[in-house]
Amino acid sequence: MTQRFAVVMAGGSGTRFWPASRAAQPKQFLPLGGDGRETLLQASVRRMAALLGEQQVLVVTSAHHADLVREQLPTLPALNVLLEPIGRNTAPCLAWAAAHARRRAANAVIAAIPADPHIGDEQAYGRAIERALSAAEAGPIATIGIVPSRAETGYGYLELGPELSPGVRRVAAFVEKPTRERAERFLKGGNHLWNCGMFCFRADALLRAVDRHLPGLGAFVRRADAAAERGAEAALVAAEYAALEKISIDYGVMEKESDIVVVPASFGWDDVGSWAAAFELANKDASGNAGDAERLALDAQGCYVRAPAGKLVALLGVRDLVVVDTGDALLVLPRDRAQSVGQVIEALRSSGRDRYV
Amino acid sequence: MTQRFAVVMAGGSGTRFWPASRAAQPKQFLPLGGDGRETLLQASVRRMAALLGEQQVLVVTSAHHADLVREQLPTLPALNVLLEPIGRNTAPCLAWAAAHARRRAANAVIAAIPADPHIGDEQAYGRAIERALSAAEAGPIATIGIVPSRAETGYGYLELGPELSPGVRRVAAFVEKPTRERAERFLKGGNHLWNCGMFCFRADALLRAVDRHLPGLGAFVRRADAAAERGAEAALVAAEYAALEKISIDYGVMEKESDIVVVPASFGWDDVGSWAAAFELANKDASGNAGDAERLALDAQGCYVRAPAGKLVALLGVRDLVVVDTGDALLVLPRDRAQSVGQVIEALRSSGRDRYV
Numbered sequence: 001m002t003q004r005f006a007v008v009m010a011g012g013s014g015t016r017f018w019p020a021s022r023a024a025q026p027k028q029f030l031p032l033g034g035d036g037r038e039t040l041l042q043a044s045v046r047r048m049a050a051l052l053g054e055q056q057v058l059v060v061t062s063a064h065h066a067d068l069v070r071e072q073l074p075t076l077p078a079l080n081v082l083l084e085p086i087g088r089n090t091a092p093c094l095a096w097a098a099a100h101a102r103r104r105a106a107n108a109v110i111a112a113i114p115a116d117p118h119i120g121d122e123q124a125y126g127r128a129i130e131r132a133l134s135a136a137e138a139g140p141i142a143t144i145g146i147v148p149s150r151a152e153t154g155y156g157y158l159e160l161g162p163e164l165s166p167g168v169r170r171v172a173a174f175v176e177k178p179t180r181e182r183a184e185r186f187l188k189g190g191n192h193l194w195n196c197g198m199f200c201f202r203a204d205a206l207l208r209a210v211d212r213h214l215p216g217l218g219a220f221v222r223r224a225d226a227a228a229e230r231g232a233e234a235a236l237v238a239a240e241y242a243a244l245e246k247i248s249i250d251y252g253v254m255e256k257e258s259d260i261v262v263v264p265a266s267f268g269w270d271d272v273g274s275w276a277a278a279f280e281l282a283n284k285d286a287s288g289n290a291g292d293a294e295r296l297a298l299d300a301q302g303c304y305v306r307a308p309a310g311k312l313v314a315l316l317g318v319r320d321l322v323v324v325d326t327g328d329a330l331l332v333l334p335r336d337r338a339q340s341v342g343q344v345i346e347a348l349r350s351s352g353r354d355r356y357v
Numbered sequence: 358m359t360q361r362f363a364v365v366m367a368g369g370s371g372t373r374f375w376p377a378s379r380a381a382q383p384k385q386f387l388p389l390g391g392d393g394r395e396t397l398l399q400a401s402v403r404r405m406a407a408l409l410g411e412q413q414v415l416v417v418t419s420a421h422h423a424d425l426v427r428e429q430l431p432t433l434p435a436l437n438v439l440l441e442p443i444g445r446n447t448a449p450c451l452a453w454a455a456a457h458a459r460r461r462a463a464n465a466v467i468a469a470i471p472a473d474p475h476i477g478d479e480q481a482y483g484r485a486i487e488r489a490l491s492a493a494e495a496g497p498i499a500t501i502g503i504v505p506s507r508a509e510t511g512y513g514y515l516e517l518g519p520e521l522s523p524g525v526r527r528v529a530a531f532v533e534k535p536t537r538e539r540a541e542r543f544l545k546g547g548n549h550l551w552n553c554g555m556f557c558f559r560a561d562a563l564l565r566a567v568d569r570h571l572p573g574l575g576a577f578v579r580r581a582d583a584a585a586e587r588g589a590e591a592a593l594v595a596a597e598y599a600a601l602e603k604i605s606i607d608y609g610v611m612e613k614e615s616d617i618v619v620v621p622a623s624f625g626w627d628d629v630g631s632w633a634a635a636f637e638l639a640n641k642d643a644s645g646n647a648g649d650a651e652r653l654a655l656d657a658q659g660c661y662v663r664a665p666a667g668k669l670v671a672l673l674g675v676r677d678l679v680v681v682d683t684g685d686a687l688l689v690l691p692r693d694r695a696q697s698v699g700q701v702i703e704a705l706r707s708s709g710r711d712r713y714v
Contacts, residue, residue, distance in 0.1 A: 019669075019671070296701060296704055296705060296708070296710070298697075298700055298701060298704055307687065310685065311684075311685055311686065311687065312376075312685065312686045312687070312705075312710065312713045313686075313687045313689070314375075314376070314686065314687065314688045314689070314690075314701045314705075315689050315690070316688070316689075316690040316694055316697055316698070316700065316701055317690050317691050317694040317697070318678070318689055318690060318691065321675070321689065323687070323689055325682070325687055327668075328667065328668055328669065329668065329669045329670075329671065330664065330668065330669070330670045330671065330680070330682055330687070331671045331673070332670070332671070332672050332673075332675055332678065332680055332689060333671075333672070333673040333674050333675060334674050334675065337673055337674040340655075340673055340674065341673070343655055343673065344653060344655060344671045344673055347653055347655055348653060348669075348671075351653070353653070353669065356669045
């Protein structure tokens with residue numbers, strides 16, 4: 001009998017939600033869900049805790065965000081929070097987390113999920129995770145593939161191979177972000193799924209694969225295990241983590257393995273890639289406006305408005321704007337320009353105003 | 358030889374500049390001029406001080422704004438600030454100020470001006486004031502009439518009578534705010550000027566006219582003079598001012614007098630009636646944006662942006678917006694809707710959010 005764990009990867013940083021997401025507070029720590037209160041991290045942990053029990057949920061995040069994680073997840077055991085001194089992408093993160101889980105249970109099976117997607121149908125999500133964990137217990141790495149709803153060129157795809165058991169297919173190939181044309185063929189063909197970065201694996205199987213493909217990381221894991229035995233893991237991690245190769249689990253391990261399976265699923269997954277996406281996911285008022293700000297909207301529609309508590313935002317005669325006030329910075333842009341927020345960051349940096357980034 | 362004074366009327370309140378203008382900080386105390394730093398009141402006092410000397414400039418304002426006036430006019434003698442316990446429109450304000458000036462000099466002549474217009478051409482302004490003061494020394498009330506530049510329906514007009522001396526005409530009639538059609542006839546006809554609420558008069562002449570048309574106010578002035586002699590004017594004003602009839606000098610006195618003259622003038626006068634007007638008057642950057650906020654404008658043009666010091670406002674892909682942040686409130690609206698700010702105030706009141714008004 002295996003023991004199941006979740007590893008919630010909360011180490012990301014990003015600029016698409018400036019000015020709310022800053023170096024000090026990336027996207028996963030923002031309340032971008034429908035009710036505008038629960039953060040993406042809180043929702044991710046809540047869903048996995050409902051499936052596996054909170055004791056079984058590990059969170060990997062940056063040491064810079066230790067306080068935020070404690071604050072947002074007050075009931076999560078401190079031992080379940082793994083703090084990276086610096087982000088090294090997902091391969092080091094998951095190898096280290098797998099080592100942790102294996103120390104707790106030699107037969108650990110892990111569901112690894114990013115902290116920041118939105119999940120529309122939590123029932124269907126639970127069933128997909130359950131199925132992928134079961135598939136992983138037999139040995140292979142089991143990814144979750146999202147049935148595409150549009151010809152998206154911003155995601156990687158999984159090409160489907162033969163069915164191995166009900167609802168479980170072999171992965172024929174990992175496909176990089178496609179051109180528009182190719183994405184449209186994928187959508188029509190029905191043979192490709194979005195790679196949403198969720199996968200399940202046995203800790204021992206993943207660590208064997210790491211040894212095969214990333215031997216330096218494998219050696220680190222053994223040193224970490226040895227250090228943990230004498231209560232000195234934190235010092236080892238502080239000393240060595242930054243020197244690990246920065247590489248994703250997809251590129252470093254999965255694309256080099258042949259025994260990868262996929263559970264096709266459809267559960268209202270959204271990667272919440274921009275303020276426009278957050279607007280789409282948010283609950284709207286009668287005028288079609290949304291956001292956590294106290295609003296007064298007169299002849300104003302389709303606006304997404306965030307502001308600190310106690311601040312009133314009055315909109316008159318405007319349409320489809322994003323207005324985000326964080327106290328020291330304010331962003332105003334049309335919703336359909338939300339993917340351009342990165343330009344603001346660049347312009348701030350190039351004009352010497354890094355303090356606002 | 359007469360002694361010249363200015364009376365700057367700074368008692369106004371208003372809602373057109375919400376959220377920057379609040380009950381606590383009306384328009385005249387806002388830096389709405391070109392450079393975004395000098396307030397309208399400061400500019401009005403500076404111009405009159407340049408003509409007459411600061412000792413000769415009286416400011417009448419609400420007692421609620423005593424601290425603001427002191428702060429904005431630190432070198433103005435405290436004796437020159439007349440504090441009304443409550444606003445009673447311009448007739449009580451000017452009668453009381455005229456009494457003050459007459460106590461200082463029996464032959465006082467006064468230039469009375471609102472604190473909140475913008476003056477584009479200060480040289481021409483000075484010449485017009487000079488001419489009106491000279492005309493008033495001979496006895497009549499001398500108003501200043503602005504040569505119209507558009508068929509404005511929001512102002513009252515002065516109909517021109519015969520010329521009495523170079524640049525001085527008799528006022529044939531005061532005309533209420535006209536219809537659009539009539540305003541267009543006025544503009545073409547060249548026989549009507551905007552009543553900009555500036556006029557010059559001998560203190561004794563005005564007070565005699567007050568006695569004729571507003572005897573209650575005349576009696577108050579005599580009691581105030583008597584109280585001032587025994588050093589008890591403040592107590593009298595506190596006790597009696599609120600009971601005075603609320604009436605304008607135009608309606609209560611000038612329209613009833615026959616001996617009114619007008620100095621036609623053109624000095625870039627603007628009543629700064631809305632955020633859109635403030636934008637027009639403000640210095641623009643290379644993208645045509647303006648305002649006192651630290652801005653980052655990417656593909657953003659024609660926006661007027663105000664924010665507290667230290668706050669960055671990033672605009673991306675927006676045009677012709679007004680964005681005003683005052684810390685506890687934020688307004689976003691198109692410039693061409695700026696005249697609708699009153700609707701925001703009404704909606705705030707009717708939704709029980711008076712704390713933002």
